[in-house]
Amino acid sequence: MKRTIFKRLFFAYGITLVLGFGILALLLLQLFNQYFIETKKELLMEQGRKIGEELVLGLYTGRINQNKLHNDLQVLDKFLNARIWLVDNQGMIFGVSALQDEKYLGDRISEKQILTLHQGKMIDEKGTFGGKLQEPFLTIGYPYYFNHDFKGGILIHASLPEVRKTFIDIYKITIWAILFSGLIAYGVLYFQARKISRPLKEISAAAKVIAGGEFQKRLNINTRDEIEELANSFNHMAESLEKIEENRRNLIANISHDLRSPMTLVRGFIEGILDGTIPKEKHQYYLDIVLTESKRLIKMTNDLLELNQMQQGKVEVKKQIFELNEAIRRKLISFETPIKEKNLDVALVLFQESVHVFIDPHFLDRILTNLLDNAVKFTPSGGKIMVRTSDHKEKVWVEIINTGITMDGQELKNIWDRFHKGDTSRGECKSGFGLGLAIVKEMIGHMQERIWADSFDNQVKITFTLTKC
Ligand SMILES: Nc1ncnc2c1ncn2[C@@H]1O[C@H](COP(=O)(O)OP(=O)(O)OP(=O)(O)O)[C@@H](O)[C@H]1O
Ligand SMILES: [Mg+2]
Structure with a gap:
């Protein structure tokens, strides 16, 4: 496959676009992720704490019985859009808001988590809660007390669908942005590449013409950039070549011309002497001319040789x-x-x-x-x-x-x-x-x-x- 400027730029542009948008998308995702989780957490912490306290108070003062507790948890679940579990001071789950979590009733949460609650600290986790949840949740847990005694904890699991949705949205936007800007970029690129390659093709064609011996060929390229410079240099070269060629022709013409007249002269005189047209007493005179002309011709040949050798740099300078x-x-x-x-x-x-x-x-x-x-x-x-x-x-x-x-x-x-x-x-x-x-x-x-x-x-x-x- 032949490589062209267009193809080269096509790949370069493509890589730049994908990399640029890719990095941007990753950064945005990170940012959105953090923002959503933080907001969600704050909301859960605030509301979960208030409601949880109320609930537990009701439970321990006997205002709420087991039945009512289940109902209340379900209402709370709807309201907060979160799954709620209650654990006692041993970490055993004794109340859940969602039907599918009822299988965990009687299960115990991990030692570490109980310890955290025991120490009066908050649980703040992201994940599947030790495999109990099918998708990643944000879990916030509070200890609760009655009469200053540690009685257990309330765990709120909030799913993070918004975050997931944002992820997908950002991916979508990124892909659209890449496609759209790619379209524009490649449009611009196409014209740019044509602008570059067309004069180059012209130069290449002109070079072939010159190689064929037509030294008059000149380029007319006005791109006002390096290519125009190249074209100017090319014209310059063509001019020099034309001049050299002209010099060569002139030289041959000159040599032939300057050789012909004395040679014709010499030949004429020698013929005259040989066939007797020139009388004997004039022989000396004409042979003198023949000698002078021969000397001139030898001098010219020597001069030309010397000149040529000097121009080729074959002559040493001995200063x-x-x-x-x-x-x-x-x-x-x-x-x-x-x-x-x-x-x-x-x-x-x-x-x-x-x-x-x-x-x-x-x-x-x-x-x-x-x-x-x-x-x-x-x-x-x-x-x-x-x-x-x-x-x-x-x-x-x-x-x-x-x-x-x-x-x-x-x-x-x-x-x-x-x-x-x-x-x-x-x-x-x-x-x-x-x-x-x-x-x-x-x-x-x-x-x-x-x-x-x-x-x-x-x-x-x-x-x-x-x-x-
Ligand atoms: N001193 C000078 N006075 C007048 N014209 C000159 C003088 N020197 C050179 N020229 C002119 O320049 C031309 C070139 O000179 P050049 O010495 O190269 O050639 P040439 O003397 O004619 O031949 P060659 O030197 O090969 O015997 C001469 O033909 C002449 O017309
Ligand atoms: Mg001279």
């Missing part, structure tokens, strides 16, 4: 103490040729003679290479480049600034994406694949540093942080 200024100088010198070719104005501003930082030197080398490569590549001939370091408490900021373009906010975000190439990467600059900054960002992230880009006044500024030591 060590390292002198920053020297590294920057060397890197700049390695770009001397293109800088001279483009006639760029380069400025280097270092805030201190030497700065030691705690980094992975391989990462730093890659970061500087990629950033300077961009700066040199995207600065128009005759433009300016500045590399500047500054002190920020435990950090060093490295800024690489170049002229040539002002990027808007969206573009400043996009440049970090894989395969993103901006308008600047036209003409000679289009040799890249748009992976450089993605790698830089990944490496900076692995070293727990930050990197960001600003742009204003025809300038682009990339800033990253390093930790001093």
